[in-house]
Amino acid sequence: MHRNNILLVMPMLSWIFSSCIRSYEPEILADDEKKYVITGQVTDESELQTIHVSISSSIDLPKYLPVTNCKVKIIDDLGHIFLLGGQNNGDYSTMIDSAFLQPGRAFQVEVFTHEGDYIISDFDTLKHGPEVDSIYYMREEKIYNPAAPIVMGVQFYLNLNATATDSRYYRLEPIETWEYHSPYPLEWYYDGIVHHIYPPDSSRLVCWKTVRVPDIFTMTTDNLVGNYYDHYRLQFVDNITAKLVHGYSLLVKQYALTHEAYLYFENLRVNSHPDGGLYEKQPLAVRGNLHNTTHPEKEVLGFFSASTVHSKRIFVDAIPDLPYLYEVVCQPQEIVRPGLSGFKPKDYPIYLQGDTHGLSGFSLDEQCVNCLALGGVNKKPDFWPK
Secondary structure: OOHHHOHHHOHHHHHHHOOOOOOOOOOOOHHHOOOEEEEEEEEOOOOEEEEEEEEOOOOOOOOOEEOOOOEEEEEEOOOOEEEEEEOOOOEEEEEOOHHHOOOOOEEEEEEEOOOOOEEEEOOEEOOOOOOOOEEEEEEEEEOOOOOOOOEEEEEEEEEEEOOOOOOOEEEEEEEEEEEEEOOOOEEEEEOOOEEEEEEEEOOOOEEEEEEEOOOOEEEEOOOOOOOEEEEEEEEEEEOOOOOOOOOEEEEEEEEEEOHHHHHHHHHHHHHOOOOOHHHOOOOOOOEOOEEEOOOOOOOOEOOEEEEEEEEEEEEEOOOOOOOOOOOOOOOOEEOOOOHHHHOOHHHOOEEEEEEOOEEEEEEEOHHHOOHHHHOOEOOOOOOOOO
């Protein structure tokens, strides 16, 4: 059977690969809200390994509550022990030489909290995963709201070919980078005195921003005839955002998982809030592989996993026939009476629109002259096209 037709004869798998996410609101009693949250993984992507330890917050007011002064160590199935150092922010890290990070090795984490709790994970095994086969995109349309207009954009896809491995379970992590511009160089500003910068400062006109796509993407070939998957849907980037205007790059990390790790991330995906995903401030109450041996009745949130990682990057530029309908972030504001004296010192500096001939009578928000104000960096990434 041709592999492109495999999914058509297997509708029972649709629940696994659906991009729809149900809203989930777990019932947590007030006296049961405070739980340890431990997340992290051992991968062969880098020798630096990090474990995060925190306390769960209330569902109504979620926030990150780090736990410091813990003793954390990672142990492999051969008895090697790797001690992690704390950074006073709930993060604990160590370097593990790549010689220990071979497929087939299993790892677990142990955490001793300053309150005397001993928490340990099950062992999780580094699976031998394949290279990322291909990433590509197609121009598509999407309906966010039946009462709203159809939105145009690009839909990203990934192909998997794992026929040379025995790995069947995966998590995909897309990381997007895009270039964006501020429309005006910094030339005029007011802080009680009008300043004119000449030549104008153009160093903050172009920036790049990198973020992890918050959605959870899981994939399995467990019930397929062959160990491959074509046309797996990643994220959709619409033309309402300015991400595609000046250049866009997508890096996809492909994590090969054990069956237990896959079930955890799949349950987390199904139960995540649409606006949350893997990078919510705390995992939802989905059973993981961590156990509080000091107080067995206390549930521990999170999951400790081991995974091999393969990555691939794609660049997108100048999409034919795609109009851009994004809202311009810079709108000059007319300065009305009493003029500049009407601005208060707490609002300084006031950026002003003008040129070498003088001021125009309009003020500018900071993002109009400083792309850093929108959260990016003005140093071109090493991987960006020249």
